Amino acid sequence: MIQGRRLHVEYLPFLLLLITAWFSGCSMFRMVRVSVTAWSPAESTVEELASCAVTLTFSAGMDKVSVEESFSLSAEGEAVPGTYAWDDRTMTFTPFLPLDRRSEYTMALLKTAEDKYGNNLEADFIHVFSGARERDRPLLLSATPEDGSMVDDPYRQIILEFSESLDRVSMYENFSISPDPEGTFSWNGNDSVCTFTPDRSMTAGEEYTVTLGADVSDRYGNTMGTEHMFAFSIGADTGAPDITAITSNEQPSFVLAADDPGDSIMTVTAGWECFWNIRAVFSEEIDIAVLETGITLKPAVEYTLEELSDKVFLLRFDRLPVYDTLYSLTFDAAISDTSGNSMGQKRTYLFKSDGPGSLPPSVELVRFSGNTSTAGTLTNLQHFDNLSLRSGLGATDEYFDIYVRTAEGAAIEKKTFIEHFSISSSNTAGCFSISLFGVELSPAAPAPDPAPEADQQVIRVHASMETFTDPGIMTLEMESGFADSLGNPMDGGWTMQVNVINS
Numbered sequence: 001m002i003q004g005r006r007l008h009v010e011y012l013p014f015l016l017l018l019i020t021a022w023f024s025g026c027s028m029f030r031m032v033r034v035s036v037t038a039w040s041p042a043e044s045t046v047e048e049l050a051s052c053a054v055t056l057t058f059s060a061g062m063d064k065v066s067v068e069e070s071f072s073l074s075a076e077g078e079a080v081p082g083t084y085a086w087d088d089r090t091m092t093f094t095p096f097l098p099l100d101r102r103s104e105y106t107m108a109l110l111k112t113a114e115d116k117y118g119n120n121l122e123a124d125f126i127h128v129f130s131g132a133r134e135r136d137r138p139l140l141l142s143a144t145p146e147d148g149s150m151v152d153d154p155y156r157q158i159i160l161e162f163s164e165s166l167d168r169v170s171m172y173e174n175f176s177i178s179p180d181p182e183g184t185f186s187w188n189g190n191d192s193v194c195t196f197t198p199d200r201s202m203t204a205g206e207e208y209t210v211t212l213g214a215d216v217s218d219r220y221g222n223t224m225g226t227e228h229m230f231a232f233s234i235g236a237d238t239g240a241p242d243i244t245a246i247t248s249n250e251q252p253s254f255v256l257a258a259d260d261p262g263d264s265i266m267t268v269t270a271g272w273e274c275f276w277n278i279r280a281v282f283s284e285e286i287d288i289a290v291l292e293t294g295i296t297l298k299p300a301v302e303y304t305l306e307e308l309s310d311k312v313f314l315l316r317f318d319r320l321p322v323y324d325t326l327y328s329l330t331f332d333a334a335i336s337d338t339s340g341n342s343m344g345q346k347r348t349y350l351f352k353s354d355g356p357g358s359l360p361p362s363v364e365l366v367r368f369s370g371n372t373s374t375a376g377t378l379t380n381l382q383h384f385d386n387l388s389l390r391s392g393l394g395a396t397d398e399y400f401d402i403y404v405r406t407a408e409g410a411a412i413e414k415k416t417f418i419e420h421f422s423i424s425s426s427n428t429a430g431c432f433s434i435s436l437f438g439v440e441l442s443p444a445a446p447a448p449d450p451a452p453e454a455d456q457q458v459i460r461v462h463a464s465m466e467t468f469t470d471p472g473i474m475t476l477e478m479e480s481g482f483a484d485s486l487g488n489p490m491d492g493g494w495t496m497q498v499n500v501i502n503s
Helices: 009-024 064-070 168-174 288-292 414-420
Strands: 036-040 054-058 071-075 082-087 090-095 104-109 125-131 140-144 149-151 158-162 175-178 183-187 193-198 207-212 228-234 243-248 278-282 295-298 303-307 312-317 326-331 347-352 362-368 386-389 396-405 421-426 432-441 456-467 472-478 494-502
Touching (some): 036 125, 064 082, 071 090, 175 193
Antiparallel strands (some): 082 090, 207 228, 362 396, 432 456, 472 494
């Protein structure tokens, strides 16, 4: 008789669980370590780095939280922020900003990442990649003015041509000129030609030294490696100044054309807005005191001359020009630059102040609600009309709808209207009384009849009226100081007088 060891009762549940799992084919435990089976970018040098996808594909379904906590993408030790997305076993990391082809990136996933069963990554995953980079240093091909040359133009541009496209910031940080006239940079289409334009005139007889630091670099971070210097001198300025442009300061694309006194046709620029100011740009530095005595504006309009820079000046109107008026702006031939060179030729600019935004507001129609013959209708009021009102009714509430045409983009402001509008009655027998008690802009109910046109605005004036005896005169008045929201003043005052009689 074979005697076996007695199985302890306390192990029976565990044994039954194992037997059940064996026959059912279920996998209760997964002890295989997970691995990264594919990644992107897979290469170490990427041609289109800015648009490439950063992905990891795993050998098993992963615990997303642990993977995202264990993953990092960094450039020179700085973490790259971004967002995560999953497609089955593949994780995609999308940076907030495009990757820089000049940087080297490290994609890392620590082995603390787990699959859905808690199994760790078998080893840390690390992959380094960067943008495709060429290693050629940028070369300075040419520089003007030439080294040791003398130039007459005190605003001479400095033009630098390179063998390839540059990183603009590296140029700004490594360019200097001494003495420094200060200025602005501009570039050609592929950033291989840089132009420095002085803001101030350079001094005659002075030598200027331009220095390009060794760290001027191309778009791939390759530096020139050596410093470049060249110098040039400024000769006596003999060039005559000229007017580069006369424009609207508020609308620089609106340019005034000069009138040629030698031809038989006047050159007039139409469409000038009265609320614009004039911007004058010269080719060379002009003393504002010289310019003040060399400008003539007809008809005369008060203005203040301001210096925006040594070549740019502003004529700021103290009072608006008159609408629909032909103006003549003349710059005298004796206007000279700071070196004493005069223009030598008079410049005249003719412009008409008839822009669509400068149309003065005008009253075009007045409608009165107190029609005595037909209830619920409105009466058109004309200057010196007879308006028949019934007496003995006591005070009645009436309204006047006043249609005002305004300039393009302008509106009527309630406060301005109230300050300049009035209705009054005059007679010797106390024929009727009238008092205002409210003003509405663009009233809704009852709707104005007729509906206002696109460039009209309706102002409804509410009044209390009481008629006694004949005769009387009612006067509606808008004072001449009334203006719209753009500051366009009414062309003189407006007055309407109506004869009031009893029906």
